Amino acid sequence: MSERILVIGNKNWSSWSLRPWLAMRVSDIPFREEHVELRQPGTRAACLRHSPSGLVPVLKQDGRAIWDSLAILETLSEQFPDRQLWPDAADARAHARSISAEMHSGFQPLRQHLPMDCLGRYPGRGCDADGVAANIDRVCAIWRECRAQAPVKGPFLFGHFTNADAMFAPVVSRFETYAVPVDTVCRDYMGAILALPAMADWLAGCTPTG
Ligand SMILES: N[C@@H](CCC(=O)N[C@@H](CS)C(=O)NCC(=O)O)C(=O)O
Structure with missing residues (x-):
């Protein structure tokens, strides 16, 4: 190889x-x-x-x-x-693939009005644009449902880190940048993503011009 x-x-x-x-x-x-x-x-x-x-x-x-x-x-x-990048259990794996595909193909208003800008801090900007609130509600519902049903212990969507967390990590960054208000379950999940040493390494590689 x-x-x-x-x-x-x-x-x-x-x-x-x-x-x-x-x-x-x-x-x-x-x-x-x-x-x-x-x-x-x-x-x-x-x-x-x-x-x-x-x-x-x-x-x-x-x-x-x-x-x-x-x-x-x-x-x-x-x-x-x-590496178990998808959950081991078939039900959880199907769920993880579904929310990952949903993230990949949807959430256009969120993408357009709250673009990723890891270093930027723009509280509230873009949040009142058409479709954004519904996208935020859907993301939070996905996170809450996963956390409630996580098949193994751990702070990520399916307990241990999976591809589904990788798919939603940029949304965590966006929610930080635009100070999107979320409940405790979602805040704790965001904290788990942001606490990853790899995430800190990514942020260290960011510059304001990209
Ligand atoms: N569906 C693609 C989307 C990839 C995409 O849109 N990438 C952007 C950067 S985040 C890009 O390459 N843009 C090229 C450009 O700006 O010309 C994926 O999941 O990888």
Whole structure:
């Protein structure tokens, strides 16, 4: 097997990049990161050098490119079954995949009006835009339901860290940036994500310009 390379965008902004990066760091999966500067005239061309989608993240190994965050997470789970990136129990696994897919394909108002900006602090900004409150309510309902049903001990959605946590980590960052009010269950969950050493490493790699 050749070296595993994860191509990512600017850490401050690239919510899609954070997902596989966090899963790999938390799960001790060795990789080297390469960067593409987002929001530049040459961004698309730079992304296209790595991925036919023209987007990051992309995982490269053995002459193969795997693009799109969820495809990368599925691949990692397949390559490293011992890391339990999906929950072991079939019901919990189905639930984890469903909320991860829901995150991946939905929440457009949240994405648009509360973009990830890890270092920024803009309390309340964007929260009254159309559809945002409903998105926030749905995220909190997902987190509460998972925490109430977690099949194993631990502070994450399914007890131990899984791909579902990786998918929702950028939402935790957004809720911090925009000071979204949440209940204790959700606050505790956010605290668990933010307390991850890997999350601190990601934040340390952020600059205000991305
Ligand atoms: N569905 C894709 C979305 C990837 C995406 O939108 N990536 C953004 C960065 S976060 C990008 O590459 N943007 C390129 C650009 O700004 O030109 C995924 O899940 O990976």
